[in-house]
Amino acid sequence: MITKKRTKKNKELKILALIAHDGKKAQMVAFVKDNLEFFKDYKIVATRTTGEHIIQSGLSLKPVLSGPLGGDAQIAALVATKKCDGVIFLRDPLGMHPHDPDISMLMRICDVHNVPLATNLASAQLLIKGLNKLERLAI
Numbered sequence: 704m705i706t707k708k709r710t711k712k713n714k715e716l717k718i719l720a721l722i723a724h725d726g727k728k729a730q731m732v733a734f735v736k737d738n739l740e741f742f743k744d745y746k747i748v749a750t751r752t753t754g755e756h757i758i759q760s761g762l763s764l765k766p767v768l769s770g771p772l773g774g775d776a777q778i779a780a781l782v783a784t785k786k787c788d789g790v791i792f793l794r795d796p797l798g799m800h801p802h803d804p805d806i807s808m809l810m811r812i813c814d815v816h817n818v819p820l821a822t823n824l825a826s827a828q829l830l831i832k833g834l835n836k837l838e839r840l841a842i
Contacts, residue, residue, distance in 0.1 A: 717788040717834070720778045721749040721757060722770060724800065727793035728756045734827060736760045736795075741831050744838070748781065750774035775805040779812040789819040790833065791827045 717741070723731035735742055735757050747764035749757055751774060753767040768774040781787035790813055792806075800806060813820040819834075821827035 711746070711829060716746045716765045717746065718746045718748060718781070718786060720781065720787050720790045720792075721753055721764070721832050722775065722778065722790070723753045723756075723793040724770075724795040724798060724842060725752075726795045726798065728753060731791075731793050732760055734791075734824060735762055737762060738831055741835065748778065748787065750778070770805065771800070771802045773805070775802060775809045779809040779834060782809070782812050782816055783817050785816070787818065789821075793824070793827070794822050796822075 719730060721735070731753060739760065739762060742762050742841075747757070747762060749764050749766055751766045751769040753770075754764050767777040771830060778787060778790065782790065790809070792809070794806065810820060810822075812818075819830050821830040
């Protein structure tokens with residue numbers, strides 16, 4: 704079960720989900736490395752294969768199933784139950800994926816529940832800048 708953990712100040716850490724298609728995993732790892740200090744302030748959930756790559760950057764995370772085996776659906780369930788505060792999904796829009804219905808469902812669930820979803824590096828950078836700004840305003 705994935706629950707929000709608390710910091711030393713008893714403040715709940717927000718949960719972010721990280722997903723990357725095979726052709727985008729290297730970009731995801733580089734993005735995490737470039738923004739490691741930001742990600743350390745969040746509880747991270749990732750699909751299994753993406754998570755295996757991200758762990759190499761030094762970031763700890765909670766893996767779910769790989770995307771084609773239901774990981775995208777697991778993350779969608781977290782979003783729908785208010786247990787995920789944002790999703791960064793570096794997807795390959797030109798590739799065919801056997802789990803396209805799960806991908807579409809995850810994107811729809813993020814829209815339905817008004818949860819930020821970044822699908823490329825530019826939007827991912829904007830997402831973390833926005834979250835950084837919100838955190839500074841909340842202090």
